[in-house]
Amino acid sequence: MDLMPFDELNKFREFVTAYKSEMYHTERERRQFRDDLEEYIEWLLIEAYSYGNVQARADLGLLDESRDYMNPDKIQAAIDKRVADKTAFERLAEYAEDDTSTVEDFQRVAETDATRVYNTAVLDTAEETKIPGIKKRWVTAEDDRVRDAHRWLDGVVVPLDAKFYVDGDSAYAPGGFSDPALNCNCRCEISLIRE
Numbered sequence: 001m002d003l004m005p006f007d008e009l010n011k012f013r014e015f016v017t018a019y020k021s022e023m024y025h026t027e028r029e030r031r032q033f034r035d036d037l038e039e040y041i042e043w044l045l046i047e048a049y050s051y052g053n054v055q056a057r058a059d060l061g062l063l064d065e066s067r068d069y070m071n072p073d074k075i076q077a078a079i080d081k082r083v084a085d086k087t088a089f090e091r092l093a094e095y096a097e098d099d100t101s102t103v104e105d106f107q108r109v110a111e112t113d114a115t116r117v118y119n120t121a122v123l124d125t126a127e128e129t130k131i132p133g134i135k136k137r138w139v140t141a142e143d144d145r146v147r148d149a150h151r152w153l154d155g156v157v158v159p160l161d162a163k164f165y166v167d168g169d170s171a172y173a174p175g176g177f178s179d180p181a182l183n184c185n186c187r188c189e190i191s192l193i194r195e
C-alpha cells in the first residue's frame with residue numbers, strides 16, 4: 001500500500017535531477033525546464049488519476065466492465081485543484097525560479113499531489129458508479145514514516161460521502177485536510193468497500 005514505487009514518480013525525479021545537476025543555466029534552458037515541468041506534472045497527475053480509477057473499480061468488482069467511469073471534467077478539476085491557493089504546477093514553478101530549491105522539494109510536491117489526485121480519483125469513480133452504500137477505509141503505508149494523526153485513522157471506515165476527523169481537522173480523503181501539515185508527504189490511500 002505505497003504509492004511511491006509507481007514509476008512515473010521515479011521518472012519525474014530523474015527529470016528534475018538531470019536539470020538540477022548542472023550548476024548554471026541559460027535563460028532559454030530555464031524557460032524550457034519550466035515548460036517541461038508543466039507537461040510533466042500534468043502527465044504525472046493524469047497517470048495518478050487513472051491508477052486511482054483502476055483501484056476503485058478493482059475494489060468494487062467492476063474491472064471486467066468495459067465502462068471506466070472516468071469523467072473528464074472531474075479529472076481536470078483534480079489536476080487544477082488549488083491547495084494553499086496554488087496549483088501543483090504553480091508550486092513547482094516557484095521552485096523552478098529558485099536556484100536554492102532541491103530535487104527533494106520538487107519530489108515532495110509531486111508525491112503529495114499525486115497522492116491527492118489518486119485518492120480523488122478513487123472517490124470520483126465510486127460516485128460515478130452510482131452504487132448505493134459504498135464505504136471507504138483509510139489505509140496508511142504502515143511504516144515508521146506514517147504520522148501519528150494518520151496512524152490513528154488507519155483502518156477507519158466511513159460512508160463514501162462522509163469525512164474523516166482528526167486533530168480538529170477533517171478530510172474526505174488523504175490530502176484533503178485544511179492544514180497543509182496534515183497533507184504534506186502523505187502516502188495514505190482510500191480503499192472502497194461494497195456491501
Ligand SMILES: [Zn+2]
Nearest residue numbers: 150186187188
Ligand atoms: Zn498519511
